[in-house]
Amino acid sequence: MNMTVDINKISHYYGDSPVLKNLSFSVSKGDFFIIIGPNGSGKTTLMNAVSGILNPQEGRVEIFGRSIQSYNRKDLAKTIAFVPQMFPADFPFSVTEMVLMGRSPHLGMLGIEKEEDIKLAKQAMNFTEVKHLAHRKLNQLSGGERQRVFIARAICQEPQVILLDEPTASLDLAHQVKIMDLMDRLKREKGITIIMVSHDLNLAAMYGDRLLLLNRGEAVSLGLPQEVLTLHRLEATYGCRLLVDESPLGKFPRITLVPQKHVGAGRTEKKSTSNVQHRTLNIE
Amino acid sequence: MVSDKPFLLKRLFAVSFLLILLLIVTMLLGISIGSTGNELKTIFQLLSGGRALDPMREAIIWEIRFPRVILAALVGATLSLGGLVFQVLLRNPLAEPYILGISGGSAVGAIIGILMGLSRFPGVGFTAFAGSVATLLLIVLMSSGQSILKKDSLLLSGVMINAFCSAIIMFLVSMTQDARLHNIIFWLMGDLSMSDIRQVVILAATLLPCFLLLFLLSHSMNLLLMGKEMAQTMGVNIKYVTMILLVVTSFMVSATVSHCGLLGFVGLVIPHMLRLALGPDNRVLVPSCVLGGGAYMILCDLLARVLPEHGEIPVGVITAMIGAPLFIFLLKRSRQ
Numbered sequence: 001m002n003m004t005v006d007i008n009k010i011s012h013y014y015g016d017s018p019v020l021k022n023l024s025f026s027v028s029k030g031d032f033f034i035i036i037g038p039n040g041s042g043k044t045t046l047m048n049a050v051s052g053i054l055n056p057q058e059g060r061v062e063i064f065g066r067s068i069q070s071y072n073r074k075d076l077a078k079t080i081a082f083v084p085q086m087f088p089a090d091f092p093f094s095v096t097e098m099v100l101m102g103r104s105p106h107l108g109m110l111g112i113e114k115e116e117d118i119k120l121a122k123q124a125m126n127f128t129e130v131k132h133l134a135h136r137k138l139n140q141l142s143g144g145e146r147q148r149v150f151i152a153r154a155i156c157q158e159p160q161v162i163l164l165d166e167p168t169a170s171l172d173l174a175h176q177v178k179i180m181d182l183m184d185r186l187k188r189e190k191g192i193t194i195i196m197v198s199h200d201l202n203l204a205a206m207y208g209d210r211l212l213l214l215n216r217g218e219a220v221s222l223g224l225p226q227e228v229l230t231l232h233r234l235e236a237t238y239g240c241r242l243l244v245d246e247s248p249l250g251k252f253p254r255i256t257l258v259p260q261k262h263v264g265a266g267r268t269e270k271k272s273t274s275n276v277q278h279r280t281l282n283i284e
Numbered sequence: 285m286v287s288d289k290p291f292l293l294k295r296l297f298a299v300s301f302l303l304i305l306l307l308i309v310t311m312l313l314g315i316s317i318g319s320t321g322n323e324l325k326t327i328f329q330l331l332s333g334g335r336a337l338d339p340m341r342e343a344i345i346w347e348i349r350f351p352r353v354i355l356a357a358l359v360g361a362t363l364s365l366g367g368l369v370f371q372v373l374l375r376n377p378l379a380e381p382y383i384l385g386i387s388g389g390s391a392v393g394a395i396i397g398i399l400m401g402l403s404r405f406p407g408v409g410f411t412a413f414a415g416s417v418a419t420l421l422l423i424v425l426m427s428s429g430q431s432i433l434k435k436d437s438l439l440l441s442g443v444m445i446n447a448f449c450s451a452i453i454m455f456l457v458s459m460t461q462d463a464r465l466h467n468i469i470f471w472l473m474g475d476l477s478m479s480d481i482r483q484v485v486i487l488a489a490t491l492l493p494c495f496l497l498l499f500l501l502s503h504s505m506n507l508l509l510m511g512k513e514m515a516q517t518m519g520v521n522i523k524y525v526t527m528i529l530l531v532v533t534s535f536m537v538s539a540t541v542s543h544c545g546l547l548g549f550v551g552l553v554i555p556h557m558l559r560l561a562l563g564p565d566n567r568v569l570v571p572s573c574v575l576g577g578g579a580y581m582i583l584c585d586l587l588a589r590v591l592p593e594h595g596e597i598p599v600g601v602i603t604a605m606i607g608a609p610l611f612i613f614l615l616k617r618s619r620q
Contacts, residue, residue, distance in 0.1 A: 048513070091372075104503065
């Protein structure tokens with residue numbers, strides 16, 4: 001069995017309302033797995049269940065064939081690293097201090113770093129190209145730089161799986177590509193399994209090996225980007241008008257939003273639109 | 285670039301060494317200066333093994349000034365460290381050790397003790413301690429289970445408890461008319477004048493293990509600052525650590541409050557100042573708060589004893605008078 005993460009029929013409720021409903025999927029080793037879905041579809045709750053932060057009320061989460069509950073915290077931290085979306089910046093740690101904290105699960109209670117830990121931190125900072133920022137404070141960095149510091153911290157943890165919660169949210173285009181390329185390199189060069197929540201369907205289409213589309217806590221679709229990202233499914237899930245065609249870059253879908261003013265004016269461009277839809281169907 | 289960053293231990297030793305020196309200097313000053321005159325020479329005579337000429341002066345040094353200086357150091361250390369821990373727990377650099385209502389609870393206890401005509405120690409000390417432990421239990425109960433991790437609900441519970449307690453204090457004060465009123469006011473302002481060596485030894489034996497425990501948790505405190513999700517995925521049992529930090533800190537703050545009342549601003553200003561100077565690593569800040577907070581309190585107490593022509597000012601007045609403007613200055617600087 002080559003499954004890194006195995007989710008088996010998990011359900012979770014906040015009060016009476018279910019956030020995850022009987023969800024099952026597995027992620028194989030070295031996959032770039034991207035979870036997409038509208039707001040409130042349960043993506044973050046699912047992420048918390050995979051990272052062990054949340055214990056789902058029903059079902060099992062297995063990491064390398066072992067129930068996540070049977071891991072002790074430090075062992076789990078050596079297996080899975082988590083890059084959260086939000087970060088409190090009231091206490092300004094330096095970039096080096098932050099990255100070194102990733103060593104905590106490998107160190108004693110006081111987390112006293114040895115020479116080799118500092119070496120690993122340097123390597124991680126090199127990998128994510130933040131080494132020149134080593135002495136800067138976290139709150140002096142831009143969003144993109146900060147995200148790369150968090151990823152360096154996760155790498156320093158030497159995990160086999162890295163979870164990321166919307167790492168490209170509110171970043172500019174250059175930083176978005178940089179983060180995604182970085183994760184792609186991590187996957188290919190270090191064989192780390194990447195599980196990411198993303199709102200950006202185009203990035204998901206370009207980088208994801210497999211996608212999971214969630215809606216109201218249920219898996220709508222699971223598979224290759226071209227299998228999951230189809231026009232009708234996306235329009236039904238997100239409740240808005242879209243265009244889906246093939247990216248000029250290769251065999252993966254490209255998603256375009258259709259603004260309200262173009263829906264009415266669409267008649268004049270009906271021809272091209274219908275072409276696009278036909279091409280989409282071909283992909284399906 | 286990175287290799288010139290000093291190792292944690294080196295940095296810890298360097299900072300501790302400097303602050304220990306500072307603490308020793310302030311202790312010597314605190315012991316030698318006082319209303320009966322300057323005794324620096326006598327101290328050095330005592331330290332070098334010789335006997336002081338005047339047994340009266342020796343008695344003043346050993347039985348009055350020495351326990352008082354130690355008490356000041358312990359209280360300053362506890363309040364600074366308590367402030368640091370609450371700043372981490374509530375992820376708010378402006379938190380202070382009384383923020384969860386410990387002060388209100390023990391003040392109510394103390395005033396009841398004073399009104400019952402109990403002696404200052406152990407009587408009033410005990411009722412004050414009982415009051416603060418009751419508050420602590422109330423806070424833990426109110427925020428029991430998962431919500432202990434929600435800093436806002438913890439903070440709100442504390443603010444409400446303090447508000448309720450101050451209403452009770454006002455009520456009790458308004459009902460009191462005799463000399464006990466003076467006792468109550470002095471207690472509320474905080475003072476270190478009631479120190480005997482036995483009391484100080486008991487307090488030290490209570491507090492030092494707490495300091496050690498908090499130092500052992502200092503790295504977990506660093507991780508907690510990263511947010512609870514990140515801390516948990518880096519191997520911290522956040523519920524367990526939060527509970528220990530909350531209980532240990534409240535316990536040691538209660539112990540000091542029951543000895544010498546409410547001393548404002550030390551717990552707010554010292555950790556904040558040290559963080560500005562030394563950075564946010566709690567493994568450095570925990571010992572620094574103990575040493576630096578102790579030194580600051582000894583100096584404040586020295587001023588409280590020396591400034592007035594006759595008698596003394598309650599040290600709480602000095603700590604707040606220096607602390608409040610200093611804090612406003614720091615706040616202004618950190619906003620820039």
